[in-house]
Amino acid sequence: MRRALTAVLGTGALLLAMLVAVALPASAAPGTLKESAAAKGRVFGAAAATAHMGESAYAATLDREFNQLTPENEMKWATTEPSRNSFDFGPADQLVSHAQAQSMKIRGHTLVWHNQLPDWVSGISSRDDLLSAMRNHIAKEAGHYAGKVAYWDVVNEAFQDGSGARRDSVFQRVIGDSYMEEAFRAARAADPSAKLCYNDYNIDGQNAKSNAVYNMVKDFKARGVPIDCVGLQAHLTLGAVPSDMQTNMQRFADLGVDVHITELDIRMSTPPDSSKLATQANDYKKVVSACLAVSRCTVITVWGVTDKYSWIPDVFPGEGAALLFDGNYAKKPAYDAALQALGGEDPGDPGDPGDPGAVTCTYARTAQWNGGFNGQVTIKAGATAVASWTVVMTMGSGQQIVALWNGTASTSGNVVTVKPVGWNGSLAPGASASYGFTVNAPTGNTADPVISCGTP
Numbered sequence: 435m436r437r438a439l440t441a442v443l444g445t446g447a448l449l450l451a452m453l454v455a456v457a458l459p460a461s462a463a464p465g466t467l468k469e470s471a472a473a474k475g476r477v478f479g480a481a482a483a484t485a486h487m488g489e490s491a492y493a494a495t496l497d498r499e500f501n502q503l504t505p506e507n508e509m510k511w512a513t514t515e516p517s518r519n520s521f522d523f524g525p526a527d528q529l530v531s532h533a534q535a536q537s538m539k540i541r542g543h544t545l546v547w548h549n550q551l552p553d554w555v556s557g558i559s560s561r562d563d564l565l566s567a568m569r570n571h572i573a574k575e576a577g578h579y580a581g582k583v584a585y586w587d588v589v590n591e592a593f594q595d596g597s598g599a600r601r602d603s604v605f606q607r608v609i610g611d612s613y614m615e616e617a618f619r620a621a622r623a624a625d626p627s628a629k630l631c632y633n634d635y636n637i638d639g640q641n642a643k644s645n646a647v648y649n650m651v652k653d654f655k656a657r658g659v660p661i662d663c664v665g666l667q668a669h670l671t672l673g674a675v676p677s678d679m680q681t682n683m684q685r686f687a688d689l690g691v692d693v694h695i696t697e698l699d700i701r702m703s704t705p706p707d708s709s710k711l712a713t714q715a716n717d718y719k720k721v722v723s724a725c726l727a728v729s730r731c732t733v734i735t736v737w738g739v740t741d742k743y744s745w746i747p748d749v750f751p752g753e754g755a756a757l758l759f760d761g762n763y764a765k766k767p768a769y770d771a772a773l774q775a776l777g778g779e780d781p782g783d784p785g786d787p788g789d790p791g792a793v794t795c796t797y798a799r800t801a802q803w804n805g806g807f808n809g810q811v812t813i814k815a816g817a818t819a820v821a822s823w824t825v826v827m828t829m830g831s832g833q834q835i836v837a838l839w840n841g842t843a844s845t846s847g848n849v850v851t852v853k854p855v856g857w858n859g860s861l862a863p864g865a866s867a868s869y870g871f872t873v874n875a876p877t878g879n880t881a882d883p884v885i886s887c888g889t890p
């Protein structure tokens with residue numbers, strides 16, 4: 435809100451904008467991901483697993499922050515129909531009941547996928563037989579959850595990286611290209627109220643694979659095959675958010691489907707450090723902002739509640755720390771950045787499990803000119819006094835801080851860590867301190883820094 439105001443008003447009206455910004459009560463901004471997403475007409479979800487629901491911090495974090503739940507493994511074919519026509523919905527039902535009790539939407543994941551597929555399916559060699567098994571699986575599973583699931587990932591990961599050709603799965607080999615539309619038609623018949631999505635990874639930017647998905651969606655829309663949404667999984671690596679992610683989402687939206695970010699995580703080499711975490715925060719901000727810029731991008735779901743249980747270290751040894759909460763359920767800088775991008779503000783309630791500290795921080799641009807600007811960061815204590823604070827600022831490329839007052843700064847690449855000068859470190863409950871700085875932006879990049887703060 436503050437940034438939008440200063441961006442639309444000219445320099446002449448800057449003083450007025452500053453006064454308006456100062457007048458906005460901090461409590462006006464929503465304090466959790468789900469609240470701030472809802473205020474923007476979006477849904478913010480997480481993948482969750484039955485196995486962890488008994489852990490109180492896990493369930494509490496899930497319930498507090500997210501309003502959509504994707505069962506991480508429990509709705510996959512190997513779990514729900516391990517032998518032919520014998521169904522087990524027990525583990526998924528637990529998650530669905532939990533989600534319903536919390537008024538969370540449910541994403542069904544996934545009906546047709548080459549992975550986590552029972553051997554009896556992989557062994558079918560007759561087209562009619564496999565088509566009948568697939569139709570039955572979809573009818574029974576989507577039928578079981580009819581009216582309860584908001585979105586289904588009907589078909590998952592059916593295209594190859596690089597070429598964008600169809601993936602060589604048993605469905606592709608035995609049924610042929612038509613298996614996908616057969617799956618979507620069966621899903622619509624089983625649950626007419628669920629939004630039906632195609633879901634894949636490495637289709638977050640424009641490339642041969644996302645082009646292939648685009649052509650498939652275009653063809654489905656032209657021929658009346660029921661499809662409502664495309665899921666961009668967004669399993670990303672640090673510092674590599676595709677620069678054309680927004681354009682890519684928009685082209686799908688222009689075909690008349692919703693776009694969902696379905697499995698967002700941004701992995702880094704472990705252990706994390708403040709510089710990597712700041713880059714990750716900036717990456718999350720980019721993804722959330724890209725989604726908000728596309729009106730049909732309606733859902734953002736992260737692939738897990740906590741780094742503790744992420745799939746990444748199992749598959750990419752030496753990498754991890756990809757999510758918004760660390761292994762102790764503390765909010766990471768990426769959390770603050772995602773919340774900030776959604777227009778929310780962390781209330782800094784020290785009673786929250788894993789809250790990184792009892793301070794919140796807000797940023798305001800206080801002056802600007804051709805090639806630079808002044809900024810001010812205000813750090814506010816929550817319900818308890820704090821002895822000190824730290825703010826991490828990620829600067830835009832080409833920017834340089836040339837002066838900073840009422841704080842001490844150390845710089846590593848584009849990450850600037852600011853600590854108190856001494857007299858403004860200790861804050862009584864509800865008290866605040868501010869520091870200011872001047873940024874030179876010779877290349878014309880006057881983007882605001884991404885900030886996060888804590889109480890080390």
Ligand code: G3I
Pocket residue numbers: 506507549550590635667697745
């Ligand atoms: O349940 C068994 C357990 O009994 C056994 O002791 C243990 C030993 O390794 O394995 C457990 O199963 C594991 C399962 O997750 C549940 O934890 C599997 O080995 C493991 O392969 C499986 O990994 C899942 C992976 O899909 C399978 O491909 C991950 O949790 C899950 O996060 C991941 O999710 C996928 C999405 O569905 C599709 N997009 C990519 C995404 C990441 O790979």
